[in-house]
Amino acid sequence: MKNRIVLFSLLFALLLQGMWLFGQDQTALLDSYSRNFEKSDIRTKLQLIQDAAGRNNASLAPLFLQAVNWSINLSERGRDESTIRQMCLVAVAQIEKWNHADARMPIWKLFIMDKDSNIRANILKAIAVIGKEDRDLAGQINIWLDEQNQIFSTGKQPQITVIAQCVKTLGALNQDSSFQVVFNAMNAGYSNEVSALCRGVLLKLEGDFKALLLSIIASGTMKERRQALDLALENTAMSDADKG
Known part of the structure; x- marks a missing residue:
């Protein structure tokens, strides 16, 4: 009985360690994407966001919000590129997918700023998921x-x-x-x-x-x-x- 308790304790400790390491890995992954996004040109940013979306990883949701905020700031300086809209469409879809509620006001700001009907419709679709009770x-x-x-x-x-x-x-x-x-x-x-x-x-x-x-x-x-x-x-x- 005592041996079984010791074995259970060891297994539980290993499980906790594994969960901690997994959390560390996810944080490192997000940090890596975030740093590369900030220093990349617009086409590389799009590729990074597309690659991150393909990972199907909820821990990367803040990255997609980062992309939206970057796009808003760029738009405020008068830039308007199809690549930016393409990136935003991917980011908004991922924000909706992972129900990243922190993004609800930033994507609404993007809605007001961007007059493109496709991106506007997709933003509203995402808000229907992440904006409930707001x-x-x-x-x-x-x-x-x-x-x-x-x-x-x-x-x-x-x-x-x-x-x-x-x-x-x-x-x-x-x-x-x-x-x-x-x-x-x-x-x-x-x-x-x-x-x-x-x-x-x-x-x-x-x-x-x-x-x-x-x-x-x-x-x-x-x-x-x-x-x-x-x-x-x-x-x-x-x-x-x-x-x-």
Whole structure:
């Protein structure tokens, strides 16, 4: 019995040592990538990020945030290269994959700075994963969508794929503060797809659904009031008394 206890203790000690060494190896790997990234030219940076992504290693998530921050700083100096966008697409995908929540505000800053529809849609897709429970970020996205609704009403053509992903992301963030702006987007006339997405999100958003609808019924147009009533009838979470 005593020998078995000694053997177990030795095995446990070896396991702890192995875990410590593994952690040290991962830190060294991240440090190596980080140092090489800082001193490399843009094409080598892209190759480093692509290589790091291929390692399928969660400990490298901070490296992808480093790439995003570097891109933001470069953009602020007026640089705009396709290689940078290509690198950012890889970095954002990895940030989403590893749910690296620390990156949520930096990638939103990149979203505001970069007008490319592909990178914007991918950033919003990542935020749907890493930005949950962040009410402040949801509020900023609400403001952006509200601005797009107003711009579209003037006749300017929006980035429909970005609008659609924005609605999906607000649905994933699931904040009742998004109700009004998503309702407005549903009525903006973007496309049938966007309107359907908005309707689906409105029916699933958490919050006092009855109060949200009543606010629209009280101040909305006749069309908006009818749509609010339709949503009330369609919402399975509301009681018959509330619908009445």
